[in-house]
Amino acid sequence: MRSDPTILHVDLDAFFAAVEQRDKPSLRGKPVVVGGVGGRGVVATASYEARVFGVRSAMSTREARARCPHAAYLTGRFDAYRQTSRRVMELLRGLSPLVEPLSLDEAFVDLAAAGLDDLSVAGVTAVAERLKADVAEVTGGLCGSVGVATSKLVAKIASDLDKPDGLVVVPPGTERDLLRPMSVGVIPGVGPATAERLRRAGVHTVQDLEDVPADELVRVVGQAHGTSLYRMARADDDRPVVAERETKSVSVEGTYDTDLVDRRLLEGLVERQATQVAERLRKARLSGRTVTVKIRLHDFTTHTRSSTLPAPTDDTRVVARLARSLLGEVDTSGGVRLLGVGVSGLADWIQEDLFADYEDTEQAGAGSTLEPLPADALAAVTRSRPWAPGMxxxxxxxxxxxxxxxxxxxxxxxxxxxxxxxxxxxxxxxxxxxxxxxxxxxxxxxxxxxxx
Known part of the structure; x- marks a missing residue:
């Protein structure tokens, strides 16, 4: 454990919605919801004006509209989000060489590697205040909430305590006092299922969790999880800030407004997604060995199927062929509401000659005996809303x-x-x-x- 509060966590407040309000003056100060706008869409981010009405991330768009019908419902502009995120990450890397991005809108920063003269509470508070001002400047006015502490666990929790536009520095030695009254759900890894198990054991707060012996926690939630929870409940977290987070997979998925049953249409969509995944692999100069398809059926059951190649590839034809074949392993006759294709087992090299004779040994239509889908039929699904709200x-x-x-x-x-x-x-x-x-x-x- 560190003796100084040198781990900083910054989280851009309501990021997607804030970017939309920044770029769309008529929406400033008004409720904005970003996500899927169709009947089966899901909220990605809600502005604070929308949260007043109970709209939250991961809520269905249908429920969000019922709670806040007067909000602006927009699809995402990921180019704008990425551009804004890059500015912030460049700013953070100018502060310290150890920056660990968690997503487009949040990151850890190791202040101990920043060469600062004063690592006291007052010193890091001044650094955090300057950082918040710099974030607002480089993003065109966006707010970021900041938490600073002796560990990742407490820094991340602290950044969420005074949102939006908050700043909380936790003095060394006070971490457990801060955590004890909080709901056990603030501990990483305590999702709904684990929280329910703990509730049945009489555990509601971090204080309750701290009072449970290690062997009892292991009995309730398992060896690895129980051991981790025992440490986290005592603010015992020595995880370092890791500058480079390895990309584990590249994937694309889509949710559709109506259940899809036409097999040719499903194959066409999978092939389109495989093409997008392969393009992203090549753009990132990566290749992968394992191709996975994700299929959510009409009854909300989700199936995944995977196939692993003998060597990594970024070849569109290979990824598409495997994806079509894997799709064929699932009974989709009742209708499909979500499809996805992903590639994992990534590497930064390709064995070029392994698939050189692909077209001679595996035809593009392998895995299917159906007639090709007319292009306009695929376009009817994939571009069902060509002028998406917010674009x-x-x-x-x-x-x-x-x-x-x-x-x-x-x-x-x-x-x-x-x-x-x-x-x-x-x-x-x-x-x-x-x-x-x-x-x-x-x-x-x-x-x-x-x-x-």
């Missing part, structure tokens, strides 16, 4: 704006940018040749664009 567009006459909504052959656009102030609203035909997606924006739903 950036440009009009030849009116300039830059974003999609407010679309339907019955029309698309409504509000013409404004981060620097213009609230702008006017105009409606056009969906096929208006003067209207086009802005550079860098795509038609894909946010469910189709996870970080690998």
């Amino acid at each position: 950036d567009v440009v009009h030849a006459e009116h300039g830059a704006g974003w999609v407010w909504g679309s339907g019955v052959g029309r698309v409504t656009v509000r013409f404004e940018t981060a620097g213009t102030g609230p702008g006017p609203v105009r409606t056009f035909r969906m096929d208006d040749p003067a209207l086009a997606p802005a550079a860098g924006d795509r038609f894909d739903d946010p469910e189709d664009d996870p970080e690998g």
